[in-house]
């Protein structure tokens with residue numbers, strides 16, 4: 001009798017989704033796509049509106065992506081001033097939007113806002129690259145679970161179970177990554193764009209300077225020579241660059257200071273690094289530890 005009840009309960013739990021089409025979700029980045037997939041499993045179909053290698057702040061949104069976003073049943077975004085193009089999507093008023101920045105722990109929120117209007121992207125509301133602290137995936141996926149459950153209440157328990165399994169795996173990995181990064185603790189690095197603030201904060205790297213005086217603005221010759229002096233003085237060994245960093249700037253800094261440029265991936269799903277959120281950190285931590293050998 002008990003077994004029969006259990007079977008019925010299981011059947012009832014599976015039934016609502018067995019006939020339901022996956023929830024259509026659009027995410028502004030591949031990282032958010034990966035996190036929505038962790039929670040949503042096969043109950044969601046997620047499309048990213050930008051590619052992992054392009055400068056996320058400067059992304060051109062093509063008509064195909066516009067159509068995807070307008071069709072979506074849920075749109076997930078980084079928020080703050082990360083996607084200056086977001087309002088141009090022209091989403092229907094009924095589309096629910098999850099702003100993941102409302103769930104994440106933010107850094108550099110005290111940055112002056114004076115340039116907010118004058119430039120498209122200045123981190124004027126806080127540093128927007130918060131997914132690069134893997135601990136932020138815990139509150140972000142909580143926000144995702146809430147949004148998905150609101151839209152598909154019948155699947156709420158499955159979203160919860162998926163998220164719990166993901167957070168368990170994530171915590172194990174973070175412990176391992178911290179062990180792998182332990183020899184690099186306190187290492188002084190220079191970054192090109194302020195993308196690595198959260199990552200450095202979590203894994204104990206010290207960012208001596210940012211080559212771009214303002215996010216997205218190349219350094220002047222004076223700023224460049226001051227930077228070179230500081231790097232030599234501090235014996236900086238690594239320059240952390242994004243894939244879209246200016247190669248001439250990297251070559252120049254490397255040749256004048258002897259520091260080694262390391263291109264890290266700011267987003268999941270690029271190159272052969274794997275498409276998952278955890279793959280992103282595996283890849284970057286491997287790059288970093290190898291660069292010092």
Ligand SMILES: [Zn+2]
Pocket residue numbers: 057123128129193194195215
């Ligand atoms: Zn940025």
